[in-house]
Amino acid sequence: MNDEREYILKSLDGNQEAFAMIIQKYQTPLLNYVGRMVKDKETALDLLQEIFLKIFTSLRQYKPHYPFRTWIFKIASNHVIDFWRKRRVETYSLDDEENHGFSLLQVLPLQEKSVARKYELHQLRKKIEQALQKLPASLRELFIWRYINELSYEEIAEIKNLPLGTVKNRIFQAKEKLRLLLEKEE
Template sequence: MDAIVNKRIKQVLNGNQDAYAEIVDLYQSRLYHVCYRMLGNKHEAEDITQEAFLRAYINLHTFDQKRKFSTWIFRIATNLCIDRIRKKKPDYHLDAQVPGTDGLDMYSQIAASEELPVEQLEKMEIQERLQYEISRLPDKYRSVIVLKYMEELPLQEISEILDLPLGTVKTRIHRGREALRKQMSQLPMTEVGGK
C-alpha cells in the first residue's frame, strides 16, 4: 500500500489533485475512528479528520517519502485531537448523560444476529461505557490507549506518531491501562456485564 500511496503523492505534487482523493479514501475510515475514540464526539471527529487531511495536503511537499504516510497522517490527526482536548474544559457533571444513551436510538444500531437484543444491548452499553471511560483518561494516556488497543498499531509506529521515545510509549500504555482498570473497577457489576 505504501508504494501506491507514494505514487499518488508524487502525482499530487506534480499537479494531479484527483490523486489526493484516492489517498483520502484509503485512510479516511481509520483516521476517523482514531479521532472518534480520542474525542468521543462524532462531529468533532469528522472535523478533525477533515482538518488532518487538509493540513497533510497543504504540507505534502514536506512529507518524507521514505517514511510511512499512515504514520504521518495519524500524527497530524492525533496532535489535532490532543489540541482540541486541551482547549475544551471537561464537561462531565454528575447529572450528565453518558454518550450513546439517548433512549431508543440505540436499538436502531443493533445488527441482526443470533444474539438476543438484550445481549446485544448489554454489549453496546459496555462498549459505550468503555468509550466513555477512555474519554475520561488524561490525553497523554488516551492517545496511546486508542492507538495501541483500538487501532492495534505497533509500539514503534505509536512512538513515531506521537514523537515520543519508545520507553515513554510503553510507560504511558501501562499507566493508561492501570488508570482505565481503576476507573472500570469502580463501576457496579451490572454496568460491566455482571448480573
C-alpha cells in the first residue's frame, strides 16, 4: 500500500518507472473488467490505454484518503459509460430489466434443476462466459467486480455510490439471472 502511494507520488513527478508499476498492477484486472463489458478484446485494449491516460492526467485530483483501487475502477467505469454513450450502445437500467422478462420469481423455481451439476467445470465456465454477455450491463458490471476482480461489496458500493444492501441484492440477482440464462440454454 505504501509502495503504491510512493508510485503515485513519483508518477506525479513524471517518473515513468513508477507509473509503469501502477499499469502493471492494474492492467489485468481492468482488462478483465473492460473486456467483459465491451465484449471485444481489441476495443477493450484501446479503452484500457485511454483509461490509463485518464488516470495519469487525473492523478493530481486523487485524494490519498480514498482507496486507490476504488478510484481507478471508478474512472474505468465512467470511461466505459462514456464509450457506450458515444457508440449509443443500448444499456439497460435496473428498472428496465424488470420489464425484460426477468423477475425473481422466475429465477427461483420451487423444483429447480441443477444447472451446475449438468456440466463439467470447464464446460460450465464456457457457458457462464457466454451467458455473461447476455446479462444486463448494470448487473454484469457488479458481477465482474465481485467475482473476477474480487472487489469487496463495500468497495463496489463505494465505486457506484450505492447502498451496501442494494449492491448485495444486485449481485445476488446477477448470479441467479446467470443461472436462469444457463437453464434456458439447455
